[in-house]
Amino acid sequence: MALFDTHCHLDFAALQPHKETIKVSLETGVERFMVPTTTRSSWSLVKNLAQQYPQNIFYALGLHPYFLSDEVPTLDLQTLSEQLNKKTRQVVAVGECGLDAMISVSQEVQERVFVAQIGLALEHHLPIVLHSRKTHHRILQLLKQHHFNLGGVLHGFTGSEQQARQFIDMGFKIGVGGSITYPRANKTRTAIAALPIDALVLETDAPDMPLNGFQGQPNTPARLPIVLTTLADLRGDEPSMLEQQLWQNSLSLFHLRK
Numbered sequence: 001m002a003l004f005d006t007h008c009h010l011d012f013a014a015l016q017p018h019k020e021t022i023k024v025s026l027e028t029g030v031e032r033f034m035v036p037t038t039t040r041s042s043w044s045l046v047k048n049l050a051q052q053y054p055q056n057i058f059y060a061l062g063l064h065p066y067f068l069s070d071e072v073p074t075l076d077l078q079t080l081s082e083q084l085n086k087k088t089r090q091v092v093a094v095g096e097c098g099l100d101a102m103i104s105v106s107q108e109v110q111e112r113v114f115v116a117q118i119g120l121a122l123e124h125h126l127p128i129v130l131h132s133r134k135t136h137h138r139i140l141q142l143l144k145q146h147h148f149n150l151g152g153v154l155h156g157f158t159g160s161e162q163q164a165r166q167f168i169d170m171g172f173k174i175g176v177g178g179s180i181t182y183p184r185a186n187k188t189r190t191a192i193a194a195l196p197i198d199a200l201v202l203e204t205d206a207p208d209m210p211l212n213g214f215q216g217q218p219n220t221p222a223r224l225p226i227v228l229t230t231l232a233d234l235r236g237d238e239p240s241m242l243e244q245q246l247w248q249n250s251l252s253l254f255h256l257r258k
């Protein structure tokens, strides 16, 4: 089994000791991890971790809306640009970035920081790892306004089939995570079952987004096989075929050749 966790925060404290988390995940068949970053201080942490696992860990550089304050972090954006200028082959995207309507950070600051990162992704020819909570419509508007055409992934997708298809039409993959393990997530489950198979990738968002049955514990990439089998059941796809297709989708998302 070879699975690609396209979104897990391996650097977060809840996943310590990191070596153990990675070892256990590798043993369950999760061979690759894409670690999105969230703040300036996470960039070097994740870089160090990635250097220890050159075959397994890839990462994205970005500023997550959740950790912003009341001002546009001009210096952080400048440093982000410098980091991207000297990126190595393990840097495969810009993110995680986007908008979040459920937090107190002003919409204006969020949008300015997001738009700056759209610009950096364009400049460096990289896909974007999108965070969107109740902001799908606005994110699509901003991507279009700035002629963003390099795709990426809408991570931790919840929503309707129609919403997902708008992102797919813009070249984005849909990140399928633990939310499909909850029977009450009807809309999302129905949407994901109906989407084209080549538009989907797997993720855990570990240590967040616990799977059904594991509430109250930190999530881990080692649970990715459960997301795969749930997805296969939902879609009526053969698991090993689905696994292979999702692996290919993940490579293509991050422009990896193998």
Ligand SMILES: [Zn+2]
Pocket (backbone or CB within 6 Å): 007, 009, 036, 096, 205
């Ligand atoms: Zn995340």
